[in-house]
Amino acid sequence: MDKGLPAKREITFETELFGSKTFLIYVEPVFSKAGETIGINYMGIDITDQVRKRERMIKIREEIAVQKAKETELNRTIHITEETMRAKQMLATMSHEIRSPLSGVVSMAEILATTKLDREQRQLLNVMLSSGDLVLQLINDILDLSKVESGVMKLEATKFRPREVVKHVLQTAAASLQKILTLEGNVADDVPIEVIGDVLRIRQILTNLISNAIKFTHEGKVGVKLYVVPEPPFAKEGSQHGSDGSTANQTTTNVPKEETCTSTSQTSSDQRGFHGKKHEGSCQNRSQSEPGTPVMNGKIDVTEEQAELPETTVWIRCDVYDTGIGIPENALPTLFKKYMQVSADHARKYGGTGLGLAICKQLVELMGGRLTVSSRVHCGSTFTFILPYKVSLSCDHSDDSDDPDDLSDMDDHGDSDDDATNGFFQFQPRTLGSLFSSNGSSRTQKLLAHNIGHVNSHKINGFSENYCSFPTSNGQAKEMDLVEDACSVAEALEISSEPECSFSHSPDHDSESAICRGRRHHNDVNGENKVSSIDVSTYSETSREVDVKVKISEPQLPAERQGRSDSGSQSTLNTSQEVSNSISKPKILLVEDNKINVLVTQSMMKQLGHTIDVVNNGVQAVRAVQCRSYDLVLMDVCMPVMDGLQATRLIRSFEETGNWDAAAKAGIERPSPSSDSLQPDCTPPKHIPIIAMTANALSESAEECFANGMDSFVSKPVTFQKLKECLEQYLP
Amino acid sequence: MWHGIDMYSLVYSFGFVPCACEHQGIVDDQFTQLRKLEDENSPHFVMEVASLFFEDCEKLINNMAIALEQKQGVDFKQIDECIHQLKGSSSSIGAMRVKNACIAFRSFSDGQNREGCLRCLQQLSHEYSLLKNKLQTLFRLEKEIVAAGGSIPRVH
Numbered sequence: 001m002d003k004g005l006p007a008k009r010e011i012t013f014e015t016e017l018f019g020s021k022t023f024l025i026y027v028e029p030v031f032s033k034a035g036e037t038i039g040i041n042y043m044g045i046d047i048t049d050q051v052r053k054r055e056r057m058i059k060i061r062e063e064i065a066v067q068k069a070k071e072t073e074l075n076r077t078i079h080i081t082e083e084t085m086r087a088k089q090m091l092a093t094m095s096h097e098i099r100s101p102l103s104g105v106v107s108m109a110e111i112l113a114t115t116k117l118d119r120e121q122r123q124l125l126n127v128m129l130s131s132g133d134l135v136l137q138l139i140n141d142i143l144d145l146s147k148v149e150s151g152v153m154k155l156e157a158t159k160f161r162p163r164e165v166v167k168h169v170l171q172t173a174a175a176s177l178q179k180i181l182t183l184e185g186n187v188a189d190d191v192p193i194e195v196i197g198d199v200l201r202i203r204q205i206l207t208n209l210i211s212n213a214i215k216f217t218h219e220g221k222v223g224v225k226l227y228v229v230p231e232p233p234f235a236k237e238g239s240q241h242g243s244d245g246s247t248a249n250q251t252t253t254n255v256p257k258e259e260t261c262t263s264t265s266q267t268s269s270d271q272r273g274f275h276g277k278k279h280e281g282s283c284q285n286r287s288q289s290e291p292g293t294p295v296m297n298g299k300i301d302v303t304e305e306q307a308e309l310p311e312t313t314v315w316i317r318c319d320v321y322d323t324g325i326g327i328p329e330n331a332l333p334t335l336f337k338k339y340m341q342v343s344a345d346h347a348r349k350y351g352g353t354g355l356g357l358a359i360c361k362q363l364v365e366l367m368g369g370r371l372t373v374s375s376r377v378h379c380g381s382t383f384t385f386i387l388p389y390k391v392s393l394s395c396d397h398s399d400d401s402d403d404p405d406d407l408s409d410m411d412d413h414g415d416s417d418d419d420a421t422n423g424f425f426q427f428q429p430r431t432l433g434s435l436f437s438s439n440g441s442s443r444t445q446k447l448l449a450h451n452i453g454h455v456n457s458h459k460i461n462g463f464s465e466n467y468c469s470f471p472t473s474n475g476q477a478k479e480m481d482l483v484e485d486a487c488s489v490a491e492a493l494e495i496s497s498e499p500e501c502s503f504s505h506s507p508d509h510d511s512e513s514a515i516c517r518g519r520r521h522h523n524d525v526n527g528e529n530k531v532s533s534i535d536v537s538t539y540s541e542t543s544r545e546v547d548v549k550v551k552i553s554e555p556q557l558p559a560e561r562q563g564r565s566d567s568g569s570q571s572t573l574n575t576s577q578e579v580s581n582s583i584s585k586p587k588i589l590l591v592e593d594n595k596i597n598v599l600v601t602q603s604m605m606k607q608l609g610h611t612i613d614v615v616n617n618g619v620q621a622v623r624a625v626q627c628r629s630y631d632l633v634l635m636d637v638c639m640p641v642m643d644g645l646q647a648t649r650l651i652r653s654f655e656e657t658g659n660w661d662a663a664a665k666a667g668i669e670r671p672s673p674s675s676d677s678l679q680p681d682c683t684p685p686k687h688i689p690i691i692a693m694t695a696n697a698l699s700e701s702a703e704e705c706f707a708n709g710m711d712s713f714v715s716k717p718v719t720f721q722k723l724k725e726c727l728e729q730y731l732p
Numbered sequence: 733m734w735h736g737i738d739m740y741s742l743v744y745s746f747g748f749v750p751c752a753c754e755h756q757g758i759v760d761d762q763f764t765q766l767r768k769l770e771d772e773n774s775p776h777f778v779m780e781v782a783s784l785f786f787e788d789c790e791k792l793i794n795n796m797a798i799a800l801e802q803k804q805g806v807d808f809k810q811i812d813e814c815i816h817q818l819k820g821s822s823s824s825i826g827a828m829r830v831k832n833a834c835i836a837f838r839s840f841s842d843g844q845n846r847e848g849c850l851r852c853l854q855q856l857s858h859e860y861s862l863l864k865n866k867l868q869t870l871f872r873l874e875k876e877i878v879a880a881g882g883s884i885p886r887v888h
Contacts (some may be wrong), residue, residue, distance in 0.1 A: 596785050596821040603769045603777055638816060695820055717762050717823040720769075 010047070021048045092146040095139045102139070106132035141359055144204075148362040155367060157390065160199040162316070163187045166224050167425050169206050173214060173222075174427035181214065181222055187423035188227035191316060195389040198367060202387070205360045205371075206318070209383045212356060213322035217380070220323030226423075229317045232386055234370055317386045326377035335373060336361040360385075586631040586731045588612040591621040591647065592693065593639045597718065601634070604720050608727060618642025622650050622668050625688065626660060632730050633690045635710065642666070645708040648690050652709035655685050689730040693718060758863055763826030779871050785825050789860050792818050793853065800849055811841045811849065818856075829859045 006028035026043040109128045117125065166185040174183050206224065213222040327335065336357045364371040364385045375381035588605065592598050593616045605612050613628075615621050617639045625633070633651075635644040646666070653662040660670050692705040692713035705713045711730070714722045763778075770777045792814045799810050819834035833856040840848030 594817060594820045594824070596781060596788060597824045599781050599784060600766060600824045603766075603774065603781075606774075607769055607771075695816070695823075716820060717826070719762060720765050 010051070021046060022051045023047065088146055088149070092143055095142045095146075099136065099139045099143070102132065103136055106136060141356060144359050145362065148359065148366060156198040156200065157196050158199050159194050159196050159392070161194055162191055162226060163193075163423055165199070165203055165206070166226060169203060169210060170224065170425055170427055172207070173210050177214065177427075179214070179218060181217060181220065183210075183214075183425075183427040184221060184223040185425040186223065186225045188225075189423060190228045191226050191423070192314065192391050195314060195316075195391050197387070197389045201363050201367065205363055205385065206320070208356045208360050209320040213320055213324060213381070213383070217322040217324030220380070222322040222324075223320070225319040225321065227317055229315050229386060231313075231315050231388075232370070312391055313388045314391050315386055315388050317384060319382050319384045321380060321382040323380040326379050327373065327375040327381050328377050332373060332375070336371070586610065587628065589621065589624055589628075589630045589633045590614045591616070591618070591633065591639070591644060592636040593617060594636075597636070597693075597716070601718050601723070604718070604723050607720070608724060610727070618644060618647030618650075619668055621647045622663050622666075625651050625654075626663070626668075626670070629686075630688055631732070632727070633688055634693055634714075634726075635690050636693045637705070638695065644692060644710075645704065648692075648709045651688065651690065655687055658685065691726055691730070758829055758866055759826045760828040761826065762823065766826060779874070781825055782867050782871070785821055785827070786864055788821055789818060789830070793857055793860065796849075796853055800846060800853065806844075806846055806849070808841050808844050808849075812838070815841060827859075827863050830856065830863055833859045 006026065008024065008026050010022055010024050023044045024047045026045075028041050030039045030041055032038045106129065109125060109132060113122070113125055113129065166187055170183045170185045177183070210222060210224065361371045364387060367387050369385055369387035371383065371385040373381060373383045588610055590598065590601055590605075590612045592601065592614065598614055602612060602614065612634075613624060613630075615624050619642045621633070621635065621644075622642075624630070635648060637644040650660075650663045650666060650668070654660050660668070664670055689711045690709065692710045693716055694702075694705065694713050695716045702713060712726070714726060766778050766781060774780075796811050796814045799807050799814075815834050815838050819831055819838070822828075822830040822834060833852065837849065837852035837856060840852050
């Protein structure tokens with residue numbers, strides 16, 4: 001009113017009858033003729049519904065925006081995850097690639113170690129071996145970790161003898177022991193002679209823990225203790241069992257370490273019968289396999305009755321203890337994290353990659369157990385893990401069990417007592433000195449002494465199964481799936497960051513990233529073996545073996561990396577491809593007027609290993625044939641000046657009559673004879689295969705092509721496959 | 733980080749663009765085959781062929797436009813030839829929609845239908861622009877990746 005201007009506003013009223021309603025109020029002042037405001041007009045519109053709709057719209061829009069944001073975030077996460085997966089797989093693949101030649105180097109070094117060497121040479125060789133070992137260890141760790149993380153790792157279930165595993169691991173550790181330490185092992189009597197589990201992994205874990213213990217202990221001892229325990233609380237379900245619910249019985253009747261399980265001594269005679277079943281591959285798994293499941297022990301009678309139950313589960317605890325430098329409390333939480341060492345100082349002083357414990361933890365948990373640690377600085381540490389093992393019930397139980405006094409019996413029993421039953425081992429420092437001379441030969445001696453199939457290059461941590469001679473095939477068989485998968489994934493994503501391969505000799509081709517393996521081999525082969533149409537896919541699968549062969553036979557391959565990119569391509573290598581075919585190159589003529597078709601066809605032919613001559617119309621085609629003897633002609637049908645049909649007719653007439661009269665009549669003058677010209681007129685010129693390239697127009701029917709003398713036709717667009725088939729069919 | 737996108741995204745997109753193109757029918761399997769022909773010896777093959785094609789296509793479209801504008805009578809034979817050329821090139825390079833547009837165009841030119849031809853020409857231009865756009869995006873990505881020190885994922 002004051003302003004004299006109309007106004008509009010929304011006002012909401014609360015009405016009793018209709019609830020809240022919103023009105024749009026329009027008020028305008030009314031002026032008298034003189035200009036004074038004398039009143040107002042006002043209008044109200046019920047816009048309740050509109051308002052409601054509007055608010056709903058806003059809400060919907062908000063929701064949509066939120067949804068979109070979520071989607072974007074999700075996509076981004078997926079993307080990142082995918083990339084991470086790929087990167088990880090790439091890492092695994094690369095590690096795998098690196099491993100093979102490296103293990104080759106190490107193997108050669110080991111063989112060298114068996115030859116006559118002077119002192120200095122032997123020292124140098126030792127350095128080589130230990131460095132090589134370290135790197136191989138690292139690579140294996142990486143591979144293992146990535147396998148475990150990506151869920152590829154499959155657990156085995158083989159029978160093995162815990163005592164032997166412990167003994168063997170300790171023996172191995174003792175053999176490479178450089179310090180004055182006592183190694184001891186104690187397997188409780190209630191631990192079964194044989195259990196079922198993933199021997200390799202268990203051995204791996206044990207070895208890892210032991211070598212860690214040794215590493216951080218400068219005096220005193222390092223030991224392994226194995227004993228049966230009742231099912232731990234963290235186990236979600238009881239052990240396997242059959243119908244009898246023996247699981248329930250387990251916990252009630254057992255006291256840790258006091259299993260009334262079979263006493264090994266009593267059943268030793270029976271156990272001996274199982275000797276033959278010992279699995280080769282399963283070196284020593286931890287003797288963690290305790291005899292029978294704890295559960296079973298409590299109810300021996302019951303278990304006897306459950307003869308139908310093939311196996312049952314034992315929980316065995318393993319303590320790896322040492323009198324070493326200990327671990328400060330604050331470092332405990334991060335101990336099992338990847339790449340973490342207790343401190344930077346530790347890392348520097350003691351080396352190592354920090355992967356070991358992480359792997360152990362993953363493996364243990366993968367197998368359904370737990371890995372824990374307790375430690376006191378300057379006193380020592382104990383790493384403990386508990387795992388379930390299956391035991392085949394065919395072994396008898398005996399009631400009599402000695403109460404295993406873990407720390408007793410420090411006196412050594414030597415290491416070659418009754419294998420099956422002996423639960424105590426000890427390796428004194430002085431024994432080491434007498435058995436083994438300096439490092440270099442110890443390795444050799446071990447090699448000779450332990451003539452186990454897979455133990456070819458015995459590494460400290462016993463990762464020997466993957467290193468056989470070079471080039472390996474069995475070790476790779478395991479990795480093949482991973483590698484092949486990785487290949488296909490990796491090929492899809494080619495990142496340029498070249499692996500830091502510093503090999504400069506020919507094996508570096510193997511060590512190059514597997515990412516363009518398939519392609520690279522393709523190129524290599526094409527470059528070297530001059531096979532014109534090789535099937536690339538088969539090649540990448542058999543890459544490893546072939547790769548090695550290629551390498552061995554072509555040591556002069558330039559060591560430059562075939563960087564997938566742009567510059568620095570192996571121009572020398574690939575141009576030679578064109579020049580040096582083993583057979584005389586077939587001469588091919590392409591008759592095509594469309595520049596793009598020419599380019600495409602030429603490129604495809606080049607890929608198939610052929611260079612071609614190109615002309616653009618029928619006249620030029622005839623002239624070309626007059627000058628040169630071709631093995632194959634690809635003839636476009638529709639062309640200016642002279643089309644393909646006519647050109648073919650002319651060429652055929654020459655072949656039939658031996659002269660170029662028809663061509664001359666068409667306006668193409670006869671060529672002067674040259675060295676390349678066709679045979680003299682007395683012998684009939686050979687029939688040149690002419691393939692029509694039709695665009696499927698009405699005027700280019702198949703019959704017409706044949707009628708004009710063409711041998712066959714391909715329809716455009718020309719594809720790689722069509723060309724290939726053509727060449728296969730018409731070239732000798 | 734380059735241009736605010738990281739290498740992974742770049743390379744990722746690079747893989748995605750051709751797939752998207754094929755998915756939308758803009759290119760067909762022939763294009764994929766051409767990409768397979770790229771290797772260390774001819775790292776820019778697709779780009780070269782595509783550039784050639786763009787030139788060719790523009791010229792032909794131009795010629796046809798001029799021909800169709802002739803007041804004194806449209807030379808349908810010339811148009812037919814242009815279409816034939818374009819059809820051949822587009823099918824060689826795998827430009828499916830352009831090729832199909834040519835096929836449709838041909839029926840109108842056979843029928844000497846000027847109006848129809850004009851419409852087809854418009855459609856053809858449109859498809860061509862679409863293709864050019866997409867391919868140029870692809871090539872630009874390629875350049876960016878290479879400039880950033882990366883390398884192009886090859887098609888296997």
